[in-house]
Ligand SMILES: Nc1ncnc2c1ncn2[C@@H]1O[C@H](COP(=O)(O)OP(=O)(O)OP(=O)(O)O)[C@@H](O)[C@H]1O
């Protein structure tokens with residue numbers, strides 16, 4: 159039997175058993191398609207979370223004053239502490255350092271008022287936290303030198319003061335009885351997205367103004383500093399602790415965006431694992447489907463095999479034909495599954511843009527094609543070894 | 555009688571189905587010599603073992619014990635590949651239930667034995683067409699078997715059996731499902747093949763079929779009970 163005749167026999171037989179052919183193709187298609195799509199959604203989620211984490215400021219560290227057993231501040235942080243953190247040659251892993259004071263006050267725009275948190279800090283704070291603006295600009299050192307009070311507010315405060323949704327930039331609001339020009343509005347961060355914005359919102363102002371108007375010239379609330387790179391966060395923390403210890407300060411309490419990164423990363427990882435399990439299950443279901451279709455029709459095929467054997471088909475020709483058929487169907491199903499997945503992943507799934515990766519395509523297509531070939535071929539090859547009379551009796 | 559004159563020899567052939575209590579002995583020690591070119595009819599009551607015998611003669615089944623020789627070759631000694639090629643080129647088997655492949659056209663069904671014999675496509679189609687013409691089915695080449703009547707299907711099966719010009723035509727009640735007209739057509743074809751030198755073995759329960767044969771063997775309970783020659787038939 160020539161190879162051409164073999165292919166022709168396979169094609170004819172597939173056309174003759176159209177329902178079986180279509181069902182088998184469909185099973186492989188669904189298996190391959192869903193695996194690629196689900197893994198792509200997992201990848202998309204990972205990428206999204208990574209982008210959010212990057213937006214946090216990869217290396218922001220907050221130094222908080224040490225507290226006693228009751229939780230009250232035992233040793234406050236001072237400007238002198240900030241200065242040594244910024245200038246001590248020991249702090250090789252420490253980048254920018256920004257002092258922070260916290261106050262609470264009322265803010266109002268026209269007849270609407272709110273109770274935001276007021277944060278006094280320096281322009282470096284925005285670099286350290288990798289803050290992004292949705293409108294306007296950050297304040298600079300020159301803003302701190304003028305008599306005009308300026309503030310950068312977050313969207314929470316903007317919403318509280320301007321419920322109609324208009325922009326606060328350029329508007330003058332009253333903060334702690336002081337007319338204050340809003341120069342910028344911060345874009346929401348991943349923290350806001352995860353935990354919701356502080357209820358009253360926050361206003362960021364130059365530290366000197368906040369001290370003059372609200373808090374008075376006292377101790378610092380905390381100090382924000384950046385590590386020189388995401389890899390040196392731990393080094394920066396221990397250097398900061400050492401510098402403060404040298405000044406006779408007890409070890410402060412550190413918090414960094416790394417912790418949030420870990421939380422987010424953990425959530426994303428469990429989601430990815432879940433999607434992978436679902437993908438594996440759909441591959442299995444596809445495989446079982448192929449097997450089922452093959453077994454349903456094996457009675458019919460066995461009789462056909464009996465006829466072909468009675469007519470003198472060599473066992474190798476018969477096996478070859480069925481391997482070709484199963485391979486053809488599986489490859490077509492696999493290709494359609496890949497095509498379907500590539501189309502499906504062009505669209506966002508619940509806000510996540512899926513990202514297809516090539517190894518998954520290879521793996522999914524490879525496994526399903528292998529399942530299709532194995533379960534398509536195995537019963538037929540088994541039947542091909544039967545006695546022709548025995549094969550003819552099946553389904554007769 | 556030389557080896558070449560002896561087409562088929564069966565020695566002490568037994569065929570048992572199943573095991574233990576439920577074992578059925580379909581052939582209970584059959585000895586048979588069929589000379590080359592003979593037209594042989596096998597008759598006997600239902601369950602006598604006729605089909606079991608013919609399946610073994612056609613290399614579709616193996617005896618439980620005993621031996622089968624075809625053209626001087628001991629079939630049990632031959633590799634599966636060789637047995638397949640004997641089925642393909644030397645034997646034309648006609649089944650009572652036709653056994654056409656329903657998804658294929660009449661022409662494709664008749665082409666099948668030539669496909670397995672490695673005949674090229676053009677020659678295959680020409681010969682299949684000629685064989686279909688020989689059984690009176692010109693113009694039905696493109697029909698599938700479920701679009702054909704029983705008589706037409708059996709003719710396709712006969713065309714398929716003769717297309718590789720086998721030396722043996724084995725037919726298991728080939729006219730059992732046919733009316734007298736179609737029966738006559740099929741028997742005429744067998745006569746022609748026999749006239750051309752083929753060895754023809756036909757199972758039947760119809761007297762007019764058995765009457766065409768040179769020799770008739772009567773089976774009962776897995777044995778050949780007796781055999782006789784039809785005086786009228788010559789050649
Ligand atoms: N595959 C099988 N499994 C079990 N028993 C079988 C099988 N094939 C045949 N037999 C038994 O062997 C015996 C002979 O059967 P066989 O088909 O050879 O008879 P037959 O002479 O062809 O009968 P019929 O005229 O009805 O076709 C019967 O008793 C039958 O039941």
Ligand SMILES: [Mg+2]
Nearest residue numbers: 604605606726
């Ligand atoms: Mg029978």
